[in-house]
Each structure stands twice: as C-alpha cells, then as structure tokens.
Amino acid sequence: MAGGVKVGRRRMIDSNGTPGSETNTPVRRLAAVDEKITEAARDVGRSADSVTLIAVSKTFAADDILPVLEAGHRDFGENRVQEALAKWPALKTQFPDTRVHLIGPLQSNKTKDAVGLFDAIHSIHRPKIARAVADEMARQGRTLELFIQVNTGEEEQKAGVMPRDAQRFVAECQQDIGLNIQGLMCIPPTDEEPAVHFAFLAKLASDCGVSGLSMGMSGDFETAIRFGASHVRVGSAIFGERG
C-alpha cells in the first residue's frame, strides 16, 4: 500500500516496514492497528476518521511513549491518575496537542489533578464523581470529554453503573449536574462474547441519547468498530505485554 510518514491519525508510517527494519516496535504495531481499524471501519461503511484510537500507555515509561508521539499519534490512555501525573505533563509540554484519556477509576480526592491533566474521562459512574468533575471543570475553566462507564456484565468487582440505571444517570449528569456527556464506555467480562456487550452498549447509548461508544481493546477492537465504537482503547497490541 501507499504509505510513508505523515503526521496525523492514519498511516503515519508504512506498515509494511522497510527492508531490514524492526517490525516489533510500538510505532510499527501502531501502524498495523491503524490499518486494521481502517479495514474494520470500511467493512461496515464507516470512515476510519470516525474512530479514535486511544493508545493505552499505562505501565509504560515516557521513553516507550516518545517514539509513538514522534510518529504523530496524539490520543493516549492511562488508568491511574498518579502514574499519568508522573509522565504526561512533560510529554504534553513537548507535544501540546496530545490528548490523554483517563480510562480507569477516578476517586473524588483525585478530581482536581485529573481535571487538570486529562482531556477525557471514560469512567464516570457515580453522582458524587460527576459533581466533583463538574465543579472542578468550572473552577479550572476546562472542558473534558466525558463518558459514563456501564457495567454491562453486572460484575461485582467491576466499576460502572448498572445498565438499568444508565438512562437515569445520564439524565442526572446532563440535566441536574450540567455535564455534556459524550457517550458510554464498557469493559466486557473476559469470559463472554464481547460482541454481545458491544451491541448492548450501542443500543443503550441510543436509548440514552448519546452517540459516543468507548469500547474495544487489543483483542476485540475490530469487533467493537463493527458495532459502532467511536473510541477504541488499545494497549498491549501497540506497546507489547505489560510486565
């Protein structure tokens, strides 16, 4: 395929690699994931630009992330506020248009730091957190993209609102708390068919009147795109296995 270096979301580098080059680097793997996104989107008549690839860099050091930034990628995901605070302020200074997404749970005592650093939060699931985020965005004059996490598998150990409460919670966030909710997020149970959860989340989002769908990880992002994912969160397929 035609490739070459291009700053932007798609086709940043030739995914076929150049002769003798290493194929096993985050930048090469990112290009391969990007190709798969483009194909999965095309299969269902969607444009690749309608999917945001969040490169999940949790547990990886700034040194591992830097080449991916240099290749032009700008959306990254972290699941811990403290870890993100240690890495991202410096990287964001170097690459100011970077967008860092919080994909893990947020405690209310970390809200100030989280709102100051992140550009999106995918894990809103309690009124208390929603209010704290709203207050802090007003105080800091910042607007983040917000997703409601839904516990589609109704798993005890997993965060998220129960599906039956989702519509009411979205309405509460929008009408009572004044938040602009972008969409819904889910993490399907590991032992279940993800497609069922993706289809369910898509239907639920439509019922809630929101369009964003944050779903799909390394093992199932193509499936998620077929079911309408607007944001896929891909870690190990880009950065390698986490230690």
Ligand SMILES: *Cc1c(COP(=O)(O)O)cnc(C)c1O
């Ligand atoms: C770690 C993580 C991911 C990425 O998982 P991979 O399987 O490595 O792609 C996606 N979403 C959330 C919420 C995560 O915590």
